[in-house]
Amino acid sequence: MNGPFALQMSRSQFAALTAELARRGDGRRESGAFLLSSTNVERPPGHKRTVVGFAFYDDLDPASLTGGITFGAIGYSALSAVCRAQDLCVVADIHTHPGSWVQQSAIDARHPMSAIPGHIAIIAPNYSQGSIRLRDLGLHVFHGDKTWESRYRNEVKEVLHLTGSYPFLRMAISALRSAFRAVHRSIKERGTLDVNARS
Template structure:
C-alpha cells in the first residue's frame, strides 16, 4: 500500500483545491511581480505545471516580460503573438503546461472587462489570479482575485473566502 502523509494532510486542510503552489515558489512569484511592476504598472506571469485529474500543481513560471520585453509598455499586461509561440516552446521543453496565470492590479483584485474578454489562455478550466496593490505585501488570502475560465468568455469567481481552498499555497502544498 502506497500513501503520502502530505497528500492525506492536504486533503484534510484543502479538500476542494484545484490549484496548488508550494509556499516558497508563491512568495518568489509575488516578489517577482512586485519587482517587475515597480509599484507603477501591472506585471504578469504564467504558472507552469501539471494537471492530475483536474488538480493542477505549479512547478515553474515564466514572466510575461521574459516572453515579450514590451509586455508592460502600456502600463497593463499585453502580450503579442510571438510571445505565445515562445511560451508553448518552453512548455514542450520542460514537459509542462500552463496551469494558470497571475497578474497584478493597482488596487483591488477585481476582474476587469479586459480580463474577462481577453483570457491569457482561453481554455476551459484555466485559472487566472489577480494580485492586488501591485503585489505589495502583505496580501491576505481573501484579497486575491481567483477566476476559473468556463469558456465563451464566462468565468467562475473563486475569490474571497473561497480562494484559500480553491488555490492552496499552504505548508502541505
C-alpha cells in the first residue's frame, strides 16, 4: 500500500457510518456497507483515497441482513449501477460483528466482498452499538490468493486516517459560542438599561 495511509474520511463521516450501521443492525444482526471513492481523481504515489460515500448492503440487496451477511448477485448489480452512475469505485467494505471480536471469520477470509488485491475489509465490534473508535476496529487488507494482512488497535490508523475534528467537539464549541453570545447580549442589554435608568 502506498503512503502512510491508504484511506481517509472525515470524523463526521465515520461517526455517521458507524451510527447508521448500528441503526440497521438494531443490536441483533450484522450490517454492512461499501466505502466509495471517486474514480476520476489523479492519485500520485502516497496519495490517500478519500471516502466520498457509502452504499449500505441492505439498500443494494434488501434480503442481505439475515443475522449474518448474505449478499447476492442482485446487490452487486445494484452496486455496479451506483458506481457507474456517479463515477465511483469501491475501496473498502465494513461490516459488524457481535461482541468485541473483530478478526475475520473463516467465511470472511474465504469470501472477500471485493477480490481485488488492495481491497480493505473493516470489521466493527458490538454490532456498531455505542461509541466506536478506530482502535476498536479490525482492518484487513486483501493481497490476493486468499492472503490477508490484518491491523488491530493502534495499527488501524496506519491505513485508515480520520480528518477534521470530532463531531461532539464541534457541537460543544458551537454551544459554548452560543452561550457566550447570549451572555454578551445580556450584559449589553443590562448596560443599556442602567444608562437609561440613570438618565
